Amino acid sequence: MSTDTILETRQLTKEFKGFVAVNRVDLKVRRGSIHALIGPNGAGKTTCFNLLTKFITPTSGSILFNGHDITREAPASIARRGIIRSFQISAVFPHLTVLENVRVALQRKLGTSFHFWRSERSLDRLNERAAELLHAVDLGAYVHHTTVELSYGRKRALEIATTLAMEPELMLLDEPTQGMGLEDVDRIKRLIKKVSAQRTILMVEHNMSVVSSIADTITVLQRGATLAEGPYAEVSANPAVIEAYMGSAANELQGAH
Template structure:
């Protein structure tokens, strides 16, 4: 078995005459937290969407666990174990934390669209739901309405619903977006804990978080990879420094 769970080779994405991603090679090692960073407009989100099949590449290949998924659909790769979060919270704000998890877990029972069933039919999901709630530190908020949670706890709930799909590879899109300092610490600790069990790829702008969490970092600019390696190594790269310094003028 390869040490790399996901590999992209020569990944290209064009939108009309605009080259958004120009030949990106990316390898995600099993058991690592890998960060994809770069200034605005670098192509990070496009790569993220290509890897999770929300976009199809113009050229290049993507393999997951050694299988070619280049032309697979988003739902197919999710079933294979590639699960992503989004910058915009994907929880149900008017449901409780427990009900959010029970709804997410219904997929495994094949009852996700059986809205007419008695609520008691979902009680079989309670034990696993409570395990996931505890895993993200929300036990005290099990019966709280999601809309009443802080931003950090909402993000924790979203990660819990993502974990309900039992992914092998978890992709986090800007997990710190919109969070205050205290919530950033909470979610950072959660991602570190999640990274002990799952492989994680995250797009993140907060470089302090990236430095603290990541085993490996890929830096992009203008649709291409500028540098890759450990944070201490990459942060000293002259091209990386120039890209970030120039970002304020883009």
């Protein structure tokens, strides 16, 4: 495994009672890059993410991270190695403040999450780092707001801050712009580009304008198998990819800038 490759799958396969959801996928994610997984609905993208983070176990094949075989490791072990995932649905605590949400993530990193007997003031030492992370995702002005008050796009930015608090080496972002208006999409797109400066990002994303503008490499899945891989210009011109997307989605694929 090349030192330039942070994550690699070899013939990764997942079957559910005879249905092959992921079919012998060979994936190589280059260190320091933004790598996008795209494909029509049902292509196996989220199942692939679930395999990488060990929410489900592969039927066959292997997963390597920094040259180590992690195929049989538990989700907590994967997270400790530095693979941290966000989900399609925003996963923040709505009735905590924005600062408190990030503090919870920092506390998990410290390993003191269940020290219920400690005064809340014992967490004040985390405030400075939490504030730094919030500034990094352009939420510095919302530190003391209750999370439920935030727009959907800013909740997703907060989720990225809590993911950053876990000090990921590889961030897996599952549909980071799903359900957003244009303004929020642009904000999250800029944010992903910004936080990618010091880490590797693998993301599942339907929005082709996002993929075309920030992804270094794109892997197209269809029916659980790799259909094409390469930079956006190459992939979007591939006849097999255009056929797989069909109609309006194909137009969006070719027309995104």
